Amino acid sequence: MKNNHFSDIPPKERLPEWISTSIGKASELDKVQNLIKGYKLHTICEEGRCPNRGECYAAGTATFLIGGSICTRSCSFCQVNKGSPGKKIDQEEAKRISHAVDKLKLKYVVLTSVARDDLEDHGAILFVNTINEIRNLNPKVAIEVLTPDFWGGSANLKQTEIKQRERVSLVLKSNPVCFNHNLETVERLQKEVRRGATYKRSLALLNLAKEIAPDIPTKSGLMLGLGEKYEEIIQTLKDLRSVNCERITLGQYLRPSLSHIPVQHYWRPRDFKEFANIAKELGFKRISSAPLVRSSYHAEK
Numbered sequence: 001m002k003n004n005h006f007s008d009i010p011p012k013e014r015l016p017e018w019i020s021t022s023i024g025k026a027s028e029l030d031k032v033q034n035l036i037k038g039y040k041l042h043t044i045c046e047e048g049r050c051p052n053r054g055e056c057y058a059a060g061t062a063t064f065l066i067g068g069s070i071c072t073r074s075c076s077f078c079q080v081n082k083g084s085p086g087k088k089i090d091q092e093e094a095k096r097i098s099h100a101v102d103k104l105k106l107k108y109v110v111l112t113s114v115a116r117d118d119l120e121d122h123g124a125i126l127f128v129n130t131i132n133e134i135r136n137l138n139p140k141v142a143i144e145v146l147t148p149d150f151w152g153g154s155a156n157l158k159q160t161e162i163k164q165r166e167r168v169s170l171v172l173k174s175n176p177v178c179f180n181h182n183l184e185t186v187e188r189l190q191k192e193v194r195r196g197a198t199y200k201r202s203l204a205l206l207n208l209a210k211e212i213a214p215d216i217p218t219k220s221g222l223m224l225g226l227g228e229k230y231e232e233i234i235q236t237l238k239d240l241r242s243v244n245c246e247r248i249t250l251g252q253y254l255r256p257s258l259s260h261i262p263v264q265h266y267w268r269p270r271d272f273k274e275f276a277n278i279a280k281e282l283g284f285k286r287i288s289s290a291p292l293v294r295s296s297y298h299a300e301k
Helices: 026-038 053-058 093-104 124-137 157-172 187-193 199-212 230-242 269-282
Strands: 061-066 108-113 142-146 178-180 218-224 247-252 286-289
Touching: 026 093, 061 093, 061 124, 093 124, 108 124, 124 142, 124 157, 157 199, 187 230, 199 218, 199 230, 218 230, 230 247, 230 269, 247 269, 269 286
Parallel strands: 061 108, 108 142, 142 178, 178 218, 218 247, 247 286
Antiparallel strands: none
């Protein structure tokens, strides 16, 4: 179906009226932020300045950023610091996260990480250690992982594929409730938006995860407003279903600063509803699609 209500709002004007969110209770925000600082931890909620963090904290969910706060890749949309993190790993990070989860009485935790291309296992063991530490304190906490592509480490393609499989297998053996890896945008815009990652490689990763652990749901997410066309969004949804991806999030990209890739257009709430209906028709089992949806938004549901 051809989209006939594409947003015509110029991106340089103030945000459209439908881009608004409640910051939640100040006391709840302060409580979580102070505890995160006290434990010297990082969350993508804070690092990425997520507009939903107040709502998620109140609902008993949070997304922890493991492996430090410096990413070895330089994606043009991302607020996380880029550079060389150094190979020294904080051996106590996993334990501090587990205590924070316990202290905050979180029911659902998402673990994500900066890309650690500098490490032999690309940070796979960091996911495992953190999952184990959380479960040691409270085995009832549900844990979702949002991983990088774990790609690289060898000039030989076959050897790189073997290493990637080993890394993904290591994480999946910890039995997360969901394996999440974001495509972020349509195929045409990958090079500009996701430096160091590729569309086909990410689809292959989701396919690999499903092959290794068929019973663990896979999930991906898209940011809209980067210049993609309606037909490209639909094709991306079809490509995700071709690798049996079962869950999808779609949200409006909002530029973190003037140094990041600019917004090209704003999709309207009715567009997001239409995309949700199409995703449902394509067979996605869980769908979150709205302007302020982010990858971990309502993950507990």
